[in-house]
Amino acid sequence: MKKHRANKAAIIGGGVIGGGWAARFLLNGWDVHVYDPDPDAERKVNEVLANARWALPMLYDRALPKEGRLVFAQTLEDAVLDANWVQESVPEKLELKREIIRLVQAHEAGIVIVSSSTSGFKPTDLQQGASNPEMIIVSHPFNPVYLLPLVEVVAGEATHPTVIEDACETLTAIGMFPLVVRREIDAHIADRFLEAVWREALWLIKDGIATTEEIDNAIRYGFGLRWAQMGLFETYRIAGGEGGMAHFIQQFGPALKWPWTKLMDVPELTDELVQQVGDQSDAQSGHLTIRELERLRDTNLIAMMRALKDRGSAAGKLIADHERAFQEPDASEVPFVTIRRTVPVDWTDYNGHMNESRYGQMFSDAADAVMVAVGADPDYIASGLSYFTVETSVKYVLETHAGEDVRVETRILLGEGKKLKLLHDMRRATDGELLATCDQFLLHVSLETRKTCEPRADVANRLRELTARHADARAEQERTIQ
Amino acid sequence: MKKHRANKAAIIGGGVIGGGWAARFLLNGWDVHVYDPDPDAERKVNEVLANARWALPMLYDRALPKEGRLVFAQTLEDAVLDANWVQESVPEKLELKREIIRLVQAHEAGIVIVSSSTSGFKPTDLQQGASNPEMIIVSHPFNPVYLLPLVEVVAGEATHPTVIEDACETLTAIGMFPLVVRREIDAHIADRFLEAVWREALWLIKDGIATTEEIDNAIRYGFGLRWAQMGLFETYRIAGGEGGMAHFIQQFGPALKWPWTKLMDVPELTDELVQQVGDQSDAQSGHLTIRELERLRDTNLIAMMRALKDRGSAAGKLIADHERAFQEPDASEVPFVTIRRTVPVDWTDYNGHMNESRYGQMFSDAADAVMVAVGADPDYIASGLSYFTVETSVKYVLETHAGEDVRVETRILLGEGKKLKLLHDMRRATDGELLATCDQFLLHVSLETRKTCEPRADVANRLRELTARHADARAEQERTIQ
Numbered sequence: 012m013k014k015h016r017a018n019k020a021a022i023i024g025g026g027v028i029g030g031g032w033a034a035r036f037l038l039n040g041w042d043v044h045v046y047d048p049d050p051d052a053e054r055k056v057n058e059v060l061a062n063a064r065w066a067l068p069m070l071y072d073r074a075l076p077k078e079g080r081l082v083f084a085q086t087l088e089d090a091v092l093d094a095n096w097v098q099e100s101v102p103e104k105l106e107l108k109r110e111i112i113r114l115v116q117a118h119e120a121g122i123v124i125v126s127s128s129t130s131g132f133k134p135t136d137l138q139q140g141a142s143n144p145e146m147i148i149v150s151h152p153f154n155p156v157y158l159l160p161l162v163e164v165v166a167g168e169a170t171h172p173t174v175i176e177d178a179c180e181t182l183t184a185i186g187m188f189p190l191v192v193r194r195e196i197d198a199h200i201a202d203r204f205l206e207a208v209w210r211e212a213l214w215l216i217k218d219g220i221a222t223t224e225e226i227d228n229a230i231r232y233g234f235g236l237r238w239a240q241m242g243l244f245e246t247y248r249i250a251g252g253e254g255g256m257a258h259f260i261q262q263f264g265p266a267l268k269w270p271w272t273k274l275m276d277v278p279e280l281t282d283e284l285v286q287q288v289g290d291q292s293d294a295q296s297g298h299l300t301i302r303e304l305e306r307l308r309d310t311n312l313i314a315m316m317r318a319l320k321d322r323g324s325a326a327g328k329l330i331a332d333h334e335r336a337f338q339e340p341d342a343s344e345v346p347f348v349t350i351r352r353t354v355p356v357d358w359t360d361y362n363g364h365m366n367e368s369r370y371g372q373m374f375s376d377a378a379d380a381v382m383v384a385v386g387a388d389p390d391y392i393a394s395g396l397s398y399f400t401v402e403t404s405v406k407y408v409l410e411t412h413a414g415e416d417v418r419v420e421t422r423i424l425l426g427e428g429k430k431l432k433l434l435h436d437m438r439r440a441t442d443g444e445l446l447a448t449c450d451q452f453l454l455h456v457s458l459e460t461r462k463t464c465e466p467r468a469d470v471a472n473r474l475r476e477l478t479a480r481h482a483d484a485r486a487e488q489e490r491t492i493q
Numbered sequence: 494m495k496k497h498r499a500n501k502a503a504i505i506g507g508g509v510i511g512g513g514w515a516a517r518f519l520l521n522g523w524d525v526h527v528y529d530p531d532p533d534a535e536r537k538v539n540e541v542l543a544n545a546r547w548a549l550p551m552l553y554d555r556a557l558p559k560e561g562r563l564v565f566a567q568t569l570e571d572a573v574l575d576a577n578w579v580q581e582s583v584p585e586k587l588e589l590k591r592e593i594i595r596l597v598q599a600h601e602a603g604i605v606i607v608s609s610s611t612s613g614f615k616p617t618d619l620q621q622g623a624s625n626p627e628m629i630i631v632s633h634p635f636n637p638v639y640l641l642p643l644v645e646v647v648a649g650e651a652t653h654p655t656v657i658e659d660a661c662e663t664l665t666a667i668g669m670f671p672l673v674v675r676r677e678i679d680a681h682i683a684d685r686f687l688e689a690v691w692r693e694a695l696w697l698i699k700d701g702i703a704t705t706e707e708i709d710n711a712i713r714y715g716f717g718l719r720w721a722q723m724g725l726f727e728t729y730r731i732a733g734g735e736g737g738m739a740h741f742i743q744q745f746g747p748a749l750k751w752p753w754t755k756l757m758d759v760p761e762l763t764d765e766l767v768q769q770v771g772d773q774s775d776a777q778s779g780h781l782t783i784r785e786l787e788r789l790r791d792t793n794l795i796a797m798m799r800a801l802k803d804r805g806s807a808a809g810k811l812i813a814d815h816e817r818a819f820q821e822p823d824a825s826e827v828p829f830v831t832i833r834r835t836v837p838v839d840w841t842d843y844n845g846h847m848n849e850s851r852y853g854q855m856f857s858d859a860a861d862a863v864m865v866a867v868g869a870d871p872d873y874i875a876s877g878l879s880y881f882t883v884e885t886s887v888k889y890v891l892e893t894h895a896g897e898d899v900r901v902e903t904r905i906l907l908g909e910g911k912k913l914k915l916l917h918d919m920r921r922a923t924d925g926e927l928l929a930t931c932d933q934f935l936l937h938v939s940l941e942t943r944k945t946c947e948p949r950a951d952v953a954n955r956l957r958e959l960t961a962r963h964a965d966a967r968a969e970q971e972r973t974i975q
Contacts (some may be wrong), residue, residue: 027734037663048723068547116767153715154732161715188714202709203697207689210724220676227724229682231807232670233635233643235720240718243694244710244770245778250636252509256774257707260767270948288726292738296727304731311722311806318800321839324793325713338962357803360857361874367882368853375842375849392843404886410943435748445698461892483730 017402019044020080023087023111025052028128029060029100031156033081036096038067038078038157039185046090053083063157065414066309069156069355070316072376072417073337087111087429091118096181098150100128108137113134122190124178126150127205130202134167142167150197151380152187156306160188160329163199179434186333188326213278223288224295234470239315240325314357342477343385345484349380350419354411365411372436374403374449377419381433385473387424387466396467398431398453405449407440409439416440426478428453428471429463450486500561501526503576505569505593507534510610511582512541513638515563518578519665520549520639522558528572535565547896548791550639551754551837552798552812554858555819555899572598578663580632582610584867585606590619598624606660612684614650620870626651632658633681634669637787640794642811643668645681668815670808676750695760698770704973705770706777722807723835796839813835824866824959827966830863832901833922836893848891856917856931859901863915867908867955869948880913880935887931891921898922904967908960911937911952913946 016059020036022029025047033056037043045056049469060081068075083091091097097115101107108127115125121143129137130151138144149165162182179189192199198206215221221229244256251259251430296304319327325335340349350373351492358369382388382398391397409418425432431453437446467472498679502518504511507529515538519525527538542563550557566572573579579597583589588610597607603625611619612633620626631647644664648657674681680688697703703711719728726738733741736915760766778786801809820829832855840851864870864880873879893899899923913935919928939946948956 015566027732097842101959107701121558153719155651159715159718161711163711188710190707190710190714192702193707194700196697196702200697200703200708201715203693204690204712205692205716208686208725211685211689213633215678215682218676218678220674220678221682223726225675226682227726228670228672229643229645230686230720231722232672232811233641233683234687234725235722236641236716236794236808237635237798238712238717239721239789239797240713240717242712243792244705244709245786246790247646247791248778249783250509252783255771257771260762260770280742285739288742292726292730296730300735301731304727306733307806308719308723308728310804311801312718314720314800314804315718315797318794318796318839323791324789326718331716344579345716357768357800361871362879362881367857367885368850368855369852371728371850371887372848373850389843397844399844400889402886404884405853407882410881432509443886459954 016318018042019094021046021097023090023097023115024100025049025056025099027059028152028156030056031053031154032098032100032153034060034063034067034157035185037079037081038063038075042080046087061308067157068353069313071334071337072349072352073334075337087114088118091115094119094123097123097125098128099125100262103129103131105132105136108462109140112147113142116300117487118134121146124148124174126178127178127351128152131198133197134165134170135195138167138169141309145171146174148174148273149180150178155309158309159200160186160326161201162187162189163192163201165192165199165243167194188329217322221290222334228463240319288428306466310356313411315353317357340380340384348419349421350420352417354413354415354417356413361415367407370405370447371403373419373437374451375431377421377435378433378451378453381421381423385477386470390475391470397456397458399456402452402453403449405447407447411446417446423478423481426474428465500524501576503528503572503579503613505572506578506582507531507538508582509541509636510634510638512672513536513634513636514580514582516542516549516922517667519563520557520559522561524561525563526572528569531758531838544787544791548795549639550835551795553816556818556833556836557614557819569596570600573597576601576605579605580610581606581607587613587614587618592631592698594623594972603628606630606656608660613680615679616647616652617677620649620651627653628656630656632660632664637791640791642668642808643683644669644671645669645674645683647674647677647681649677649688670811671938673803680854695766699760700764705773722801728913776923792838795837797841799837822862822866828902828904831859831899832897836895836897836899838895841895849889852887852889852929853885855901855919856933859903859917860915860933860935863903868952873952877940879938880939881934881938882927882933884934887929889929891926891928899928905960906955910947
């Protein structure tokens, strides 16, 4: 293996899926080289990237790493040269995919993972005739690739065992959830469910039971909400009650053999049925362009995933875990930058700007960063001690909008005994313009008695040190100005 | 039809579904009479109600109506007497359901809607032999009934057409989304999808492709999140890109006939398979009790649905629409109560109490209520005028916790020209204890120039009047104290 080379992903095929992969890698700090002979590929990838650059940073409460370099390669060879990961996302034709993989491996000596985005083929099928089948896997993502964490990872018969391990490490590092499929099977796991639902849906439309919109409503107002956070089995475990899962199956199992199983056939895709589905979909969503639908979908996904993040649950837990790899506030900086982040879309209100309550969120998070810096971290809180805010005063200077990068600079004005006084300046990251200021007064408390008390000695000491450093910096600054 | 009687729902069958229905009606102000001869029914219903009383008020940003009266009826006749709605949720046995419906109709002269929660039977099957088949329908809800809005409404052959209309009106009034199924079919719509996925999932487990936990992850980290807000067809419309839905079908349609269609058979539910699913589910979720799983599910649902509410999208739009029926702030009250609400669980932080930013939210909402009261309502904002907050100062007096009912009393200190100064007292609803205070300074702005400007004359006048009334009330109060 070569050493010390920067992380580089080669993306072969620049459609919606390839573009999504490019965004995932790029926004997590990888260099990305895209190869696609289609003259429209650059435009298409840039469209996906524009969506991703808007959406992905909003998932997190810390700034993403510095974006990598994006190159549209002239040849497949250029794209693949020195890559650490090759992702193939060309159309679902087995021979085409095999040929691309053959060309890729002809250029890179079989040292890099070559992964296919195929939704249907088994990796063993892709390995046929390859020069280095041991490096070939499937990693099947879900649209929008830049937001949804799921990626199905599948080994073929010839895949080297450590390759799956390495692949999972890379995919986790770019914020995805690699689900290793135990045995390869056509369509992997999730798409089998999608196909099952799709077949049933086409029957319901064909038989005049429901329209596309009614089917969507049947999903999104009911089990769709359940499945966004627990999936099928954990939900049914609850339905089983104290009797548990086995009770549930015994109770509902027989329903599987009821008469509607006759509808498991595939409906014939006549021109008439295609037209019917198309017309119903137009009636349902035709008032919105695809771009508008994408924005609606992404906004909803961000809002729901951020809500789950606040609960530390489901997809939100993955985001919180991933975020820990991003740059932490560094208390040795002067000024102490306690927050570096993008303003997410769920923080704005009907006036089109960040709601005043979210300034409070920003400054509350900034106070948390100070607490962590002096050792009043989650462990300390778990031990029964914390700081409570007793008074805040905020001045709103300039409007702040969704998607803007901001930072908060924090100064400790007083850090003695139970008392902690902070002064926060919130600034636009691009030009340093002041957006708001906040005076904040906190008291140290016992979480048991809910009354004030002295901080632990080590926290008190670190707080005193940091306070002194901030006072020195201010004195230094004043001297410089005079 | 009898007139002037209070709304009363009779709930026949007090399991998880019956309890969920009881909660829906009760918390929306209906009297509820439950009949179930099972000696455990009262305990079971009360358990569901405890969950619902905790969860449902948290969905909304206004207080729910006053809870109705709950009665555990000794006889079916008592339960049904003078009811406006009868909901049958007994076990899925056709003969039992027919017998219950027969008994219900023997007691109420065929003037009330009798609706079945059946997940499988067609209403026409339930109408066989009934004295008043025209009043019989299916309304099939989804667990947890007190949170998920979907209810499938199905007419049988004999159902009177206006009955479906009346049923939809009632169901909408208790915050549900009635999906009228165009033609009756076994298992209606949503459960057909659930069965399709369930069949596929059992095969995947039986064949050792995936465990229950892996299947849940395949759902909740991928398409589950998509389906919680858009469903199947609108999501696929995006996947079809500019080519639209017909393009999507033509591209992906052939996949329906791929070899995995062989797996559409029903796997045999051997003891071994039941055991396997049960064991995997224990390994996945066995560390949590059913109560803990319910709380986790409900908390996640609340957080996601509230996130969608902030976006005015999907299930969140339904909640916002329903909320409009709840009591609005009344500016003629002294003191002016601008907020009456329950503190939702997504407003609390690691200290176990409401995060400081959510006090800001509360006071921001209180300011909105003042704006609406003086005519600076959404239409006014749409016309390009609004108030922006320029300074707030909050004093946190007592801790506030999830599930607590609170109110905000607001006084206008200054309402002249561009200036608006408000003083908010936030109090616990149960005992009036002061929780926090907020001084808030707002300026009237043009949304076009983003600069301050005078309010429209009618708004300025109403603001002056309300300010004067608040000043008078304060003077009066001070006189009384002296």
